[in-house]
Amino acid sequence: MSRTPRARLRAPNTHLLTTARRAVRYVAPPGAAALILLTPAAAHADPGTVILAANSLPQVVSNMQVWIxxxxxxxxTxxxxxxxxYWATAGGxxxxxxxxxxxxRNALVGYGLAVLAPILLQVVQGIVGG
Structure with missing residues (x-):
C-alpha cells in the first residue's frame, strides 16, 4: 500500500469534483437551451399589437438581390x-x-455573378410577374 493516509482522504473528493465537472460540462448547456426554448414567447408579447411581415413581390426581390x-x-473575396x-506559399x-x-478563377466567377445578380433577379421577377 503505497498511498498515504492523506492521499486516501483526497481520492473521494477528486472523484466527486470530476463528476461535478462532467455534470456542468454535459448537462448544463442542454438544460440552459431547454429553459430558453421552453419559455413561452407569448408571455413577453404585447397582445394589442399585430404586425404582419408580408412584403410585396418587388420588395422581396429587392431584399433577395441585396442578400445574394x-x-x-x-x-x-x-x-x-x-x-x-496558395500563390504566395506555392514556392514554384x-x-x-x-x-x-x-x-x-472561382473568385472572378463569384464577382461576376455578384455583378449580374440584379439582372438575373429582374429576369426572375419578370417570369413570376411582378
Missing part, C-alpha cells in the same frame, strides 16, 4: 484571399500554382 450580392461577394495564400510547385489559379 452580399453572399456572392463574400465568397468571392474568400476565394481571392485563398488564391493569394506547379500543382500549387494551378490550385491558386483555380481559386482565382
Amino acid at each position: 450580392m452580399g453572399i456572392l461577394a463574400a465568397v468571392a 474568400l476565394f481571392a484571399v485563398l488564391a493569394g495564400v 510547385d506547379p500543382a500549387q500554382v494551378d490550385k491558386a489559379k483555380g481559386a482565382l
Whole structure:
C-alpha cells in the first residue's frame, strides 16, 4: 500500500469534483437551451399589437438581390484571399500554382455573378410577374 493516509482522504473528493465537472460540462448547456426554448414567447408579447411581415413581390426581390450580392461577394473575396495564400506559399510547385489559379478563377466567377445578380433577379421577377 503505497498511498498515504492523506492521499486516501483526497481520492473521494477528486472523484466527486470530476463528476461535478462532467455534470456542468454535459448537462448544463442542454438544460440552459431547454429553459430558453421552453419559455413561452407569448408571455413577453404585447397582445394589442399585430404586425404582419408580408412584403410585396418587388420588395422581396429587392431584399433577395441585396442578400445574394452580399453572399456572392463574400465568397468571392474568400476565394481571392485563398488564391493569394496558395500563390504566395506555392514556392514554384506547379500543382500549387494551378490550385491558386483555380481559386482565382472561382473568385472572378463569384464577382461576376455578384455583378449580374440584379439582372438575373429582374429576369426572375419578370417570369413570376411582378
